[in-house]
Amino acid sequence: MDFETSDKVKLLQEQIERFMVKYVYPAEAVAKQEIEASGDPHHEPKVMLDIRAKTRELGLWNLFLPDPEHGAGLTNLEYSPLCEIMGRSPLGARAFNCNAPDTGNMEIMAEFGTPEQKEKWLQPLLDGEIRSCFSMTEPEVSGADPTGLQTRAVRDGDEWVINGHKWFTSGAIGARFAIVMVVTDPDAAPHQRASQIIVPTDTPGFNLIRAISVMGSTHGGGHCEIRYDDCRVPVENLLGPEHGGFMIAQARLGPGRIHHCMRAIGMAERAFEIMCRYANTRVAFGGPIGEKQFVQEWIATSRMEIDQARLLTLYTAWKMDIYGKQVARQEISMIKVVVPNMLMNVLDRAIQCLGSLGISDDTPVAAMWREGRSLRIADGPDEVHKMVIARRELKRFA
Numbered sequence: 342m343d344f345e346t347s348d349k350v351k352l353l354q355e356q357i358e359r360f361m362v363k364y365v366y367p368a369e370a371v372a373k374q375e376i377e378a379s380g381d382p383h384h385e386p387k388v389m390l391d392i393r394a395k396t397r398e399l400g401l402w403n404l405f406l407p408d409p410e411h412g413a414g415l416t417n418l419e420y421s422p423l424c425e426i427m428g429r430s431p432l433g434a435r436a437f438n439c440n441a442p443d444t445g446n447m448e449i450m451a452e453f454g455t456p457e458q459k460e461k462w463l464q465p466l467l468d469g470e471i472r473s474c475f476s477m478t479e480p481e482v483s484g485a486d487p488t489g490l491q492t493r494a495v496r497d498g499d500e501w502v503i504n505g506h507k508w509f510t511s512g513a514i515g516a517r518f519a520i521v522m523v524v525t526d527p528d529a530a531p532h533q534r535a536s537q538i539i540v541p542t543d544t545p546g547f548n549l550i551r552a553i554s555v556m557g558s559t560h561g562g563g564h565c566e567i568r569y570d571d572c573r574v575p576v577e578n579l580l581g582p583e584h585g586g587f588m589i590a591q592a593r594l595g596p597g598r599i600h601h602c603m604r605a606i607g608m609a610e611r612a613f614e615i616m617c618r619y620a621n622t623r624v625a626f627g628g629p630i631g632e633k634q635f636v637q638e639w640i641a642t643s644r645m646e647i648d649q650a651r652l653l654t655l656y657t658a659w660k661m662d663i664y665g666k667q668v669a670r671q672e673i674s675m676i677k678v679v680v681p682n683m684l685m686n687v688l689d690r691a692i693q694c695l696g697s698l699g700i701s702d703d704t705p706v707a708a709m710w711r712e713g714r715s716l717r718i719a720d721g722p723d724e725v726h727k728m729v730i731a732r733r734e735l736k737r738f739a
């Protein structure tokens with residue numbers, strides 16, 4: 342594996358870093374003020390729309406998509422350092438049209454969509470004109486083990502009729518459509534029971550109940566509870582093969598997980614920087630707190646943990662590029678545990694180092710902690726990834 346980045350990636354890195362400094366970091370406070378002034382936590386601030394217009398104009402757009410027909414054609418390894426820079430700000434990914442869950446939806450539509458679906462749903466997402474969401478998890482059954490999903494789609498003539506209850510559908514407020522995981526053959530083997538269907542959010546029977554408050558916040562498009570009540574969509578809204586829902590979900594999860602990890606490394610790096618700057622300047626008991634060995638221990642350990650996590654993530658990206666998502670699935674599970682846990686460690690130390698400032702919202706660290714904590718659960722909890730990692734290893738030695 343070659344750790345040197347290509348000239349193309351170096352140029353993009355410089356451009357994105359400059360863009361973040363000039364537009365994205367300053368927009369953090371402005372966006373907050375605009376949202377507060379609107380009185381609507383889900384309001385998309387004008388400053389974000391302005392930034393998105395600029396990134397698009399500069400061609401810093403859809404960099405996540407390896408398919409050159411639709412995206413920038415970068416490999417996972419090439420995209421990693423760029424995604425890390427975007428992850429340093431909560432506004433970063435959206436600024437560059439590289440935000441979940443749209444990215445995952447674009448990837449599966451590029452791979453499995455019909456030409457008509459691509460024209461109607463994928464293209465406007467690529468153009469940044471609409472948003473979307475992915476509706477799989479249900480409150481009544483385990484999301485960690487989605488073979489128990491209950492939401493049903495029954496074919497009635499030229500339509501699918503969907504009934505069920507979902508929650509944690511991220512970004513549903515303001516989304517134009519949801520990709521919904523539904524049971525289409527309840528009698529089949531567990532992984533052949535489900536399909537994915539595109540449901541426009543203005544379809545009668547798509548009932549958005551609420552944005553669930555997550556650690557005191559309901560920002561952005563929300564993590565939403567939705568009831569599908571006799572929700573009818575045309576049969577051509579089936580995405581990919583009938584009963585192929587799990588296969589598509591798997592295809593979606595590999596890149597989705599690594600992108601989350603890359604952004605999490607960016608978050609950790611920014612929190613680390615904030616911690617070091619504070620440690621250098623905050624004076625207590627006769628000198629900067631950075632001179633105390635407790636604080637030095639936090640800094641040294643954080644540096645080592647971030648770099649270890651980054652190396653494993655880059656290795657995973659490289660392996661995905663060379664051998665494919667399937668061969669790299671062990672590494673994908675490993676980073677999905679390693680990186681969010683590293684992030685939580687670094688954030689906890691940064692918060693402790695910053696004292697009361699650390700738990701205030703005057704720095705991005707506290708909001709990163711909330712986001713980081715979710716990452717140990719979203720896209721599969723730590724325990725499930727550890728279970729599959731261990732099973733694969735045990736199998737090798739059986």
Ligand SMILES: Cc1cc2nc3c(=O)[nH]c(=O)nc-3n(C[C@H](O)[C@H](O)[C@H](O)COP(=O)(O)OP(=O)(O)OC[C@H]3O[C@@H](n4cnc5c(N)ncnc54)[C@H](O)[C@@H]3O)c2cc1C
Binds near residue numbers: 478479511724725728
């Ligand atoms: C911020 C956030 C955003 C999300 N966005 C989306 C989205 O857009 N769309 C969507 O469909 N879903 C989304 N989810 C849901 C997410 O995918 C699920 O929360 C996740 O899969 C876990 O399912 P669950 O919450 O039902 O937990 P459960 O399945 O109830 O599991 C609870 C706990 O049980 C333990 N556990 C489970 N299995 C095992 C095991 N084998 N061994 C040991 N312990 C185990 C784990 O500690 C786990 O955390 C999101 C979640 C979060 C937190």
